[in-house]
Amino acid sequence: MCETCGCGDPTLVPVELKEKILAGNERAARHNREHFVAAGVLAVNVMGSPGSGKTALLEASARAATARGWRLGAVSADLATDRDARRLQAAGIPSRAITTGQACHLDAEMVHRSLHDFPWRETDVFFIENVGNLVCPAIYDLGQAASVVVLSVTEGEDKPLKYPVMFKAVDLVLIAKCDLVPHLDVNLAAIHDALSRVMPSPRAIEISARTGQGIEAWMSWLAEQRAPLAEAPRNHAAHAHRHG
Amino acid sequence: MHEFSLVQSLLSRVGDEARRRSALAVHSISLRVGELSGVDPDLLAGAFEMAREGTVCARATLRMNRVPALWSCPRCKKAFAPGEVLHCASCDAPAELSEGADALTLESLEMEVP
Numbered sequence: 001m002c003e004t005c006g007c008g009d010p011t012l013v014p015v016e017l018k019e020k021i022l023a024g025n026e027r028a029a030r031h032n033r034e035h036f037v038a039a040g041v042l043a044v045n046v047m048g049s050p051g052s053g054k055t056a057l058l059e060a061s062a063r064a065a066t067a068r069g070w071r072l073g074a075v076s077a078d079l080a081t082d083r084d085a086r087r088l089q090a091a092g093i094p095s096r097a098i099t100t101g102q103a104c105h106l107d108a109e110m111v112h113r114s115l116h117d118f119p120w121r122e123t124d125v126f127f128i129e130n131v132g133n134l135v136c137p138a139i140y141d142l143g144q145a146a147s148v149v150v151l152s153v154t155e156g157e158d159k160p161l162k163y164p165v166m167f168k169a170v171d172l173v174l175i176a177k178c179d180l181v182p183h184l185d186v187n188l189a190a191i192h193d194a195l196s197r198v199m200p201s202p203r204a205i206e207i208s209a210r211t212g213q214g215i216e217a218w219m220s221w222l223a224e225q226r227a228p229l230a231e232a233p234r235n236h237a238a239h240a241h242r243h244g
Numbered sequence: 245m246h247e248f249s250l251v252q253s254l255l256s257r258v259g260d261e262a263r264r265r266s267a268l269a270v271h272s273i274s275l276r277v278g279e280l281s282g283v284d285p286d287l288l289a290g291a292f293e294m295a296r297e298g299t300v301c302a303r304a305t306l307r308m309n310r311v312p313a314l315w316s317c318p319r320c321k322k323a324f325a326p327g328e329v330l331h332c333a334s335c336d337a338p339a340e341l342s343e344g345a346d347a348l349t350l351e352s353l354e355m356e357v358p
Contacts, residue, residue: 012271015261021250138282168280193329
């Protein structure tokens with residue numbers, strides 16, 4: 001007799017699944033990743049709080065990246081506006097906005113759709129600027145080669161301890177707005193210490209979009225990430241599989 | 245608050261499984277929720293309450309088994325206390341996270357078939 005709903009004489013069947021609830025997103029992310037790798041494009045997922053300075057850092061990166069001969073591109077996610085994408089465009093980074101409405105994060109499918117009408121194959125470094133949020137974007141793989149979180153010095157030294165899921169998930173932390181340090185009661189060593197308690201292999205660059213501090217170190221880090229891609233032969237052929 | 249979109253993925257996956265087996269109802273859903281999965285179990289339960297109405301899961305029980313985040317050294321197996329620096333000084337090795345601690349897994353279902 002069924003105890004849940006008193007339905008009489010049902011046969012209860014147990015079903016073992018043992019699969020990730022985000023398996024669908026992971027499939028879509030794999031698909032994006034295959035495209036990026038085949039085209040030799042370094043895709044970077046840029047995350048961080050609202051106002052941490054993600055867009056400003058990308059603007060400041062444009063000239064340094066262009067000096068290295070890289071062609072840049074970006075999609076920029078925002079709940080309601082295309083302001084960030086327009087800023088990046090004005091800074092010389094061909095960009096497209098993804099307006100997410102109420103969604104607090106990008107998922108792999110949204111990124112995939114945004115790629116369909118954007119010449120991302122003609123780029124060397126492709127930034128995916130996520131929705132400003134330190135929680136939700138952390139768990140959605142977009143198919144990027146590397147993930148970065150922008151943490152500004154005004155946010156508090158203990159931010160990494162409060163958002164361990166995000167910091168654990170990224171390859172690099174850009175400690176931003178470092179030009180403000182002399183005006184704040186912030187201890188950079190305390191930020192590095194907090195990172196070492198949530199990231200097993202912490203990597204961080206102190207950076208400022210205003211003064212240019214750290215921009216070259218950030219470019220070198222990107223170059224390091226590009227190295228395995230640059231060795232692979234580029235394949236610009238149209239892909240043979242179908243899109244759902 | 246991404247728990248609602250996670251519940252949508254969950255309901256759609258369970259719905260597929262129920263249709264495939266011509267199930268009349270789903271009685272229980274068991275999940276494993278890692279401490280570092282980025283999912284709040286209470287928010288997930290709340291989102292499930294709201295979203296399940298009118299679906300094959302309308303009367304299903306949601307069971308959540310929490311998986312703690314345990315860090316240890318991959319070489320000497322030393323366990324790290326919560327909040328400790330995640331690097332083993334004696335082995336010069338980064339700590340490793342216990343299995344399942346960063347995942348949200350659909351473990352099993354119980355469904356009623358005719």
